[in-house]
Amino acid sequence: MIYVATTNEHKVHEIMDILSDFNLELLKSPKKVDVEEDGKSFFENSVKKAYYYGMELNNPVISDDSGLVINALGGMPGVESARFMEGYSYEEKMKELLRRLQNFNDKSASFVCVATYFNPNSGVLISAQGVVSGTISENIRGEFGFGYDPFFIPEGYDKTFGELGESVKRQISHRSRAFRKLFELLKKVGEI
Template structure:
């Protein structure tokens, strides 16, 4: 059994990875979240890309715990805003992780804009205790809604209408529907073979 640290305290991210491991028939992996280990200082996410920030978080997890670590960096890339909020998605309003403030600011910025194409982008990074590093990216195309809808999900989910689920926001999808489509689910599936190798070598 190999222990794999998921560098997040978000229980929904852990469930997403559990679902991917199950559908990929990968066993022998015990997932741990940041809530399951001794606290360590949060690394500064000063990368200019999702991949750089994901690697910063995954490498910090390995350095602090000695465990293999998987981390993701994700955000909403809005075409009319030149790809922003992008890597600044979680702190778009100036306060990290304030979903309501971030959503309110984005709606205000988009109020007069007719071109509302956007994509959720996620880069997941897996770093092993020996220093091997793998990254994978996923994109989920859609549009920015004029007002929030739905109670599921987090972040910008209530404002995002996926291309492959017209008429609903991603906050109106069930967890299963979202996992099957989402940017993070895509990225995690692309990393699954490397996780399988890790489990096989344990």
């Protein structure tokens, strides 16, 4: 049994779907553990969450930290993706980012995810990174996914994650890439 170190239902559902072919029992954390995500990188925040949840639950955990990196805006919102314009809806956040991008030709961006496994009993801590490159669309489109999905167009597609739907996102997303890499590593070292 491995706990997912989050109380975000969307994230738990997405991770469980991604890892369904590994035949593992993944459970949402039974409680929220207060972890200040003050790291300067996705890696730092992911490791910090895994460590604190693992120690609190005394059980193997997986965590992640992820976000949107917009090149023309110096990488913002980056590690602050969830906290950018805190208290505002994602629609309002996307509108503000589109406003800030209006004078730039470069609309390139990427979603980045660092997934981490920590087992407090064995001391094993492993992380893997997944990245999906793409562009920011001219407007917000689609009802699928969550967060910034409705205005991010992954490379090789002409629709946003919000339009493509869960089955496509499950195959190509940053989170999918990170967790698949992570679980392949865990198989190799005998943790699963």
